[in-house]
Amino acid sequence: MLNEMLSTEEFMSFSQKVQQLREDEEITSSGINVGHKYKDLFCPNYKDQSGMPFPFNYSECSALTTAISMLPDGRVFSCPFVLDLDKAGEFIGPNMINSTVQEAWFHPNIEKFRNAEKVNCIGCAYYMKQCRGACRATVLGYGGKIKEGKLLGKDPYCFASLMRK
Numbered sequence: 001m002l003n004e005m006l007s008t009e010e011f012m013s014f015s016q017k018v019q020q021l022r023e024d025e026e027i028t029s030s031g032i033n034v035g036h037k038y039k040d041l042f043c044p045n046y047k048d049q050s051g052m053p054f055p056f057n058y059s060e061c062s063a064l065t066t067a068i069s070m071l072p073d074g075r076v077f078s079c080p081f082v083l084d085l086d087k088a089g090e091f092i093g094p095n096m097i098n099s100t101v102q103e104a105w106f107h108p109n110i111e112k113f114r115n116a117e118k119v120n121c122i123g124c125a126y127y128m129k130q131c132r133g134a135c136r137a138t139v140l141g142y143g144g145k146i147k148e149g150k151l152l153g154k155d156p157y158c159f160a161s162l163m164r165k
Contacts, residue, residue, distance in 0.1 A: 005156070012159035016042055037061075038132045041163055050128035057128050061135065065114070068105060070096060076104045078113035081137035087145075116151040126160050134158060 006014065019042035021027055022034045038061065040046045049057050054065070063069075063079040070076050071092075077083060078091035093099075093107035104110070113136060121133035134155035136146070144153015 008156050008159050008162070011039075011157045012162055015039060015159070019043055038135070039126075039157060039159070040130050041126055041160065043130065046130045048129045061132055063137075068093075068110070076107070076110065078110055079137045081135075082113070082140060084141075087140055112146055112149075115149060116146040117149055119150050119152070120154070120158070124160055126163075131158075131160070 015036060018034060018036040018040075022043070027034065036043070051057070054060070068076050069078075069080055074095040074097045076093040076096060077088070078093075082088055082091050091109050091113045093104050093110045096104055099107075116136055118127075118133040118136075121127040121131075124131070124133075127133050134151060135157070136151055138155050138157060139151055139153040140146070142153060142156055144151065146152070
């Protein structure tokens, strides 16, 4: 993935450009809403949701918090982005033809992905305020792993450390 994706600095630059577009008078007066999900660290009026209950507190994307995905053959899986990884089988659940919704939703492979603690995000001033934290699929795609309930590895799109304090 390294040669196909933006670098941390390039993603930060992209995020700055999104904020500049939001502040452009012509765009603002047009009523167009310029959105940027997950890591909106430059938006000063991003709504702080950290006091809301999970999953409305911005601690997660919607993968496995409000929906579950299914392959054409009926098997459920954790996240569409994980399917392209060598580790995909680790996060595929049962076939819905032979399982109940509850069995699929609470399958150990799905729970492992859903509940992996974002250890590098804990204590970050932006987490759940302007950022949903590390993307599990991105961390896994860049060589990370989920071990003992913790997401281990780096999200290359986290540019919090590059922000001025």
